Amino acid sequence: MAQNTSMEEFEALLNESLEMDTPTEGSVVKGKVIAIEAGQAIIDVGYKMEGRVDLKEFASPGEAPDISVGDEVEVYLRSPENARGEAVLSREMARREAAWDRLEKAYADDARVEGAIFGRVKGGFTVDLGGAVAFLPGSQVDVRPVRDAG
Template identity: 60%
Template sequence: MADDMSLSPSRDDFAALLDESLGGRDFMEGTVVKGLVVGIEKDFAIIDVGLKTEGRVLLKEFGGEDDSKATVAVGDTVEVFLERVENAMGEAVISRDKARREEAWTRLEGVYALNEPVMGSIVGRVKGGFTVDLGGASAFLPGSQVDIRPVRDVGPLMGKEQPFAILKMDRPRGNIVVSRRAILEEARAEQRTELVAQLQEGEVREGVVKNITDYGAFVDLGGIDGLLHVTDMSWKRVNHPSQ
């Protein structure tokens, strides 16, 4: 019987093992640690983060508003961000949301180092640009980096998952700057290279007028712009291309 009990570690055993693996209170604070869910009370999950210290996390941080929708259960091991080992109430100050942000930052730093794009969604407007959710971390998208050309209505882009290039990361300040324009320019450059290789003199192609000047119109042929001079617009005299 004693042997069977030894195979199931108690909460004290869990706390001792966690304390031993993390090396003490000072090391734990300000980091993401593993905790044991020891209870579910109304809107909170009670989590033992070791050192016989418990904290409370709102169930909605795990994806549920109450215990019937929660994605955690008693006995689960979860990762949380430990802000303080003990507050005035004698409880640990912990957060699952902050743990997700820390995980996201670590992931994004790896992407940034490899100069790779990251998937995200434009979720809101702020002064000078927009807020982008990068799967747990928030980034700033300057208005000038939304598109190659000025965009009057950003509505269709809101909430749509799409690739972004990370221009800058500052973890101590919590700042991430991204660009959608850089992704579009890269794709456009690839299209331009392919199009130039395909173009042949004398062929007929459809294009979209992108800009009109006094001496002609610039037409997008699908990745590269061509100039349609005013003298080539019609057999008759054209005073201005806008006609």
């Protein structure tokens, strides 16, 4: 009788482990930086998956990357495995997803958003809205027409 009970317990534990929410391709997951080497952060996203992300994806334009071993970060799971058996991760895509969520919420709440102008293009500027890139027409820079946008 005792052996039958242990088999039932084992079956219950096995079923529980199979039902765990494993991350799917195209989702944003939390991971932990376990090492930094060769210009890349190695991130453990759990479920026996590790991947590499270039350090430049953790930096704002013109700034040094702000990341260290032990940090928890959100990354986008592009693919569970590449040719080397590593998860293919992207910090930039995770930032973009979060930025779009914030923009959709701000739109629904009719709230104002802030961004940083980082480039000039024909007819206006490119603006970083915390991960999402947008176009700001030159005519919308000020309440009065601006003669020299520089």
